[in-house]
């Protein structure tokens with residue numbers, strides 16, 4: 671296949687050049703618009719724990735149409751978190767209208783979720799709409815996507831349309847490993863790196879889907895060569911919505927995880 675070769679391309683996020691030191695992204699799965707203060711508290715706490723980027727779900731892809739779908743109102747909290755912490759922020763977009771809204775709000779980094787990882791028209795549109803400023807795009811692995819070539823081709827849709835700042839995000843695949851939410855797939859990291867110049871930021875939270883196993887999966891990801899981690903964290907997970915009650919870790923646990931990941935990185 672014809673592919674962009676940008677072997678010397680550097681991706682810099684939140685002052686971190688990927689590959690030089692591990693990048694940590696943390697925050698709520700979902701911003702609860704009725705409890706924006708919890709999100710702001712989390713943002714400050716994950717910064718203190720060592721995170722470089724704040725995550726917060728504004729619009730959410732939910733399995734049931736009757737579950738909370740997110741709301742643009744949450745964007746205000748995300749931007750307020752950026753204002754208060756001085757850190758860049760990331761949110762998922764699922765369609766062109768949300769993409770436009772997020773680009774106009776100058777969201778620092780965009781996430782394409784697992785469900786849209788094979789939505790080629792959306793990926794191409796993201797490449798075009800983010801080309802000018804090169805907003806980094808975290809591309810989650812499709813839940814039933816081939817590990818390497820199909821993943822690289824999906825990223826190529828964004829790159830070929832103008833934005834080289836794409837990052838692969840293994841987040842577990844289906845069918846799940848019995849007991850976990852998905853089948854953890856951080857082990858694809860070296861295989862991706864063998865064939866592509868694109869950095870990898872792993873998502874242990876969705877891979878295992880259970881807070882108590884997130885630290886182990888995080889360290890495994892770093893051991894496999896990931897350039898960073900995106901982790902769901904919440905100051906009080908049981909009061910959260912979306913995935914937060916099940917898989918968010920507290921900022922205390924995150925702080926220890928970040929310290930351990932840095933030690934492992936330096937080995």
Ligand code: PEP
Nearest residue numbers: 699783784785810841876
């Ligand atoms: C998320 O990050 O909260 C999310 C919905 O991720 P995924 O698309 O990997 O399920």
Ligand code: MN
Nearest residue numbers: 699902912913
């Ligand atoms: Mn989530």
